Amino acid sequence: MKLSKTYSMGEVIKNAVSLIYTKIFYKKARLIRMPIYIKGNKKLLKYQKGFTTGYRCRIDLPSDTSIKDPTLEIGENCIMGDNCHIAAHEKVKIGNNVLIASNVFISDLNHGCYNNEEFTSPDEIPNARKIYSKPVEIGDNVWIGEKVSILPGAKICGGGVIGSNSVVTKNIPPYSIAVGNPAKVIKQFNFKTKKWERLSE
Numbered sequence: 001m002k003l004s005k006t007y008s009m010g011e012v013i014k015n016a017v018s019l020i021y022t023k024i025f026y027k028k029a030r031l032i033r034m035p036i037y038i039k040g041n042k043k044l045l046k047y048q049k050g051f052t053t054g055y056r057c058r059i060d061l062p063s064d065t066s067i068k069d070p071t072l073e074i075g076e077n078c079i080m081g082d083n084c085h086i087a088a089h090e091k092v093k094i095g096n097n098v099l100i101a102s103n104v105f106i107s108d109l110n111h112g113c114y115n116n117e118e119f120t121s122p123d124e125i126p127n128a129r130k131i132y133s134k135p136v137e138i139g140d141n142v143w144i145g146e147k148v149s150i151l152p153g154a155k156i157c158g159g160g161v162i163g164s165n166s167v168v169t170k171n172i173p174p175y176s177i178a179v180g181n182p183a184k185v186i187k188q189f190n191f192k193t194k195k196w197e198r199l200s201e
Helices: 009-025
Strands: 036-039 045-047 057-060 072-074 085-087 092-094 105-107 109-111 131-133 136-138 176-179 184-190 195-198
Touching (some): 092 105, 105 136
Parallel strands (some): 036 057, 045 072, 072 092, 085 105
Antiparallel strands (some): 176 184, 184 195
């Protein structure tokens, strides 16, 4: 990896230290910038070549050593910005060539349940509530903007774009741009016209 001439000397030194750390502990990765915080059973993280992180990323995995299948799978050439937080209790799957901006939160779990079929009492201490989870999936070639939250059960299909500050709670179809809270599709790519076309209200 070449360190850009636009970096300050301090940044070059930090990246050089991180590169050495990467080659020792994360051989398939491109660059894991330190510090990185991984809680739980690190064997439940599976990543492919080209994985790159920004500074101060946090990954939460189950501590249960009896779990054999990875709960966090990251495809080839995935790039995460600074301060990203991923909580993968059951399954978070990120595809190939996914670009994730800084301050993004991705989680497949909730402390408690809050739908009409089953609910958790508000008198219960939040940290003591039962964990409920639904898998999260992010397809290939997805671009996730700054400060996006992707919540349990969400699926972002391939070729999608999620606008900054959006909250994704459900499925986003392929080749779509979604924004807002909750995120909704505002544009889709038309392969006949080769344009991103705005959806009618």
